[in-house]
Amino acid sequence: MRLTFLLAVLVFVFNLFSEANAESAHFNYILHCQGCHLVNGGGTSGKIPALIGVGRFLSVEGGREFLVRVPGVSGSLVNDAELAEVLNWILYEFSPDNLPRDFEPYDAEEVGRYRKDPLVDVEHAKDRLLSLIET
Amino acid sequence: MNVKIQSFLFIAIFWTNVCFAQTFDSHGASEVLPVEPEPDWVFIGSSLVDVMDNKFLGIAGVSGGGMGSSFTFSADNRFMFTVESFYSRGNRGQRTDTVTIFDTSTLAPVDEIIVPPKRALMGSIDGATALSDENRFLAVFNLTPATSLSVVDIERREFVGEISTPGCSLVYPAGERRYLMLCADGGVLSVTLDEDGGELSKTRTAGYFDPEGDPITEAGVRYGDQWLFVSFGGVVHPLDVSGATLQFEDSWSLLTDEDRAENWRIAGKQHLVIHQATSRLYSLVRQSEEPLDDPGDMDGTEIWVYDLESRQRVQRLEAVPEREDEEIGATTGIGSTSGDGASGILVTQGDGSVLVTVGGGVSVRNAITGEYIHEQLKNVPGSGRLTLRNQAQ
Numbered sequence: 001m002r003l004t005f006l007l008a009v010l011v012f013v014f015n016l017f018s019e020a021n022a023e024s025a026h027f028n029y030i031l032h033c034q035g036c037h038l039v040n041g042g043g044t045s046g047k048i049p050a051l052i053g054v055g056r057f058l059s060v061e062g063g064r065e066f067l068v069r070v071p072g073v074s075g076s077l078v079n080d081a082e083l084a085e086v087l088n089w090i091l092y093e094f095s096p097d098n099l100p101r102d103f104e105p106y107d108a109e110e111v112g113r114y115r116k117d118p119l120v121d122v123e124h125a126k127d128r129l130l131s132l133i134e135t
Numbered sequence: 136m137n138v139k140i141q142s143f144l145f146i147a148i149f150w151t152n153v154c155f156a157q158t159f160d161s162h163g164a165s166e167v168l169p170v171e172p173e174p175d176w177v178f179i180g181s182s183l184v185d186v187m188d189n190k191f192l193g194i195a196g197v198s199g200g201g202m203g204s205s206f207t208f209s210a211d212n213r214f215m216f217t218v219e220s221f222y223s224r225g226n227r228g229q230r231t232d233t234v235t236i237f238d239t240s241t242l243a244p245v246d247e248i249i250v251p252p253k254r255a256l257m258g259s260i261d262g263a264t265a266l267s268d269e270n271r272f273l274a275v276f277n278l279t280p281a282t283s284l285s286v287v288d289i290e291r292r293e294f295v296g297e298i299s300t301p302g303c304s305l306v307y308p309a310g311e312r313r314y315l316m317l318c319a320d321g322g323v324l325s326v327t328l329d330e331d332g333g334e335l336s337k338t339r340t341a342g343y344f345d346p347e348g349d350p351i352t353e354a355g356v357r358y359g360d361q362w363l364f365v366s367f368g369g370v371v372h373p374l375d376v377s378g379a380t381l382q383f384e385d386s387w388s389l390l391t392d393e394d395r396a397e398n399w400r401i402a403g404k405q406h407l408v409i410h411q412a413t414s415r416l417y418s419l420v421r422q423s424e425e426p427l428d429d430p431g432d433m434d435g436t437e438i439w440v441y442d443l444e445s446r447q448r449v450q451r452l453e454a455v456p457e458r459e460d461e462e463i464g465a466t467t468g469i470g471s472t473s474g475d476g477a478s479g480i481l482v483t484q485g486d487g488s489v490l491v492t493v494g495g496g497v498s499v500r501n502a503i504t505g506e507y508i509h510e511q512l513k514n515v516p517g518s519g520r521l522t523l524r525n526q527a528q
Contacts (some may be wrong), residue, residue: 036280048280070301071281071302071303071319072302074302075302075318075320076319077319077346116341118302118322118339119301120324120337120338120339121299121301121337122299122301123299
């Protein structure tokens with residue numbers, strides 16, 4: 001009973017947080033991401049990665065950094081706080097079923113750290129993580 | 136109709152055709168150009184023009200209405216290369232991208248190399264292709280929008296492979312088998328090939344320019360071992376490509392405080408060019424109270440000339456000669472400009488170099504004195520990207 005109550009409070013607080021940021025995050029998604037990743041995050045097979053289910057990368061070692069170090073994220077013209085916000089929004093919006101139970105949203109400091117080290121070989125890093133996810 | 140009349144008609148039509156053909160032939164004789172070009176041969180779009188003698192020499196049948204890259208030439212001058220895209224149903228269907236090889240003497244296509252259908256369709260601007268300094272591997276910039284390079288061996292005429300270049304765009308030659316690319320976060324990427332054109336190494340260096348505060352244009356110019364890219368705010372960023380790692384040199388400004396107070400800004404598409412022998416840098420500029428969203432959308436109204444050794448401005452020239460109003464008109468659509476000056480400049484590099492400007496027609500003047508040789512060339516295209524035919528000079 002007490003646990004349920006605590007969970008309800010947590011969900012409420014979380015909702016408050018996400019409501020406050022959802023609008024600007026969605027705005028930045030439209031402005032900086034949607035042109036290629038499309039309204040529904042579906043991407044284009046073979047060209048633009050789908051964002052649907054992208055939360056599965058968070059379940060493996062190195063995946064959390066990977067999602068920031070890819071070129072579309074690290075090189076986007078938004079500041080660290082906005083980037084953390086839009087990245088969290090993408091994960092909740094397009095990947096609610098794949099998020100790890102203990103998922104902690106990104107913050108500006110963490111995103112700022114990862115994006116300073118953009119990936120030079122994305123395909124190799126992605127293949128390695130996908131093989132970890134599959135096993 | 137009886138047979139006699141039919142035969143008569145046939146013979147009459149036959150001879151009429153023969154006569155017309157002869158008339159056409161005597162006026163339309165086609166020339167074969169020498170392999171070694173004159174120093175003053177310049178492509179305006181895909182038309183080759185002797186700008187000194189105001190003579191139209193021919194046209195290369197490049198597809199895509201100006202969406203092709205500019206031309207690159209083989210070391211022996213016999214061939215030139217450009218990248219083209221074709222759809223199986225004209226404007227839709229399966230896409231095929233080719234590096235097309237033209238014979239420089241006839242300007243006719245002679246061969247093609249099929250590359251992945253990924254090249255950036257971005258109009259005829261700098262950075263679409265780059266031939267590495269040893270003149271063997273041509274890199275084509277791809278944007279799907281994942282960014283990569285397609286490497287083509289122009290000696291063996293075959294596609295070698297693709298190199299992914301995440302977050303970095305456009306391509307410029309930067310060494311024997313090395314290219315330079317510009318990254319979205321303001322860094323640069325150097326891509327080095329092995330002897331067979333495969334990927335040897337990639338190195339990304341941060342902090343070349345400020346993509347948010349003062350981005351650079353794509354129209355960089357090569358000055359020996361340096362590349363010079365200029366920011367929207369008129370700051371020159373020299374980049375040295377002589378060593379194993381790319382070096383950022385001290386930046387300097389084309390504009391003094393006084394120039395800025397008078398709202399002078401860089402403008403034009405093909406807005407920079409260097410006369411190598413005299414170290415003169417030519418830059419298109421205009422006045423605008425508001426910063427320009429993209430300098431390439433507005434014509435330059437003056438050409439400012441700098442000495443690259445002293446980094447001082449040494450000359451101010453008008454961008455285009457005074458013309459009747461009706462002769463100057465803004466263009467619309469892709470490649471549109473404000474129509475009140477020049478969108479592109481080029482200097483030839485031999486003795487008696489000339490400065491060519493495009494804007495409401497093409498004008499030609501002495502590159503050093505600025506004295507006009509032709510205020511307006513006749514019977515040549517009035518606009519288009521300028522490419523020096525003799526790039527080996």
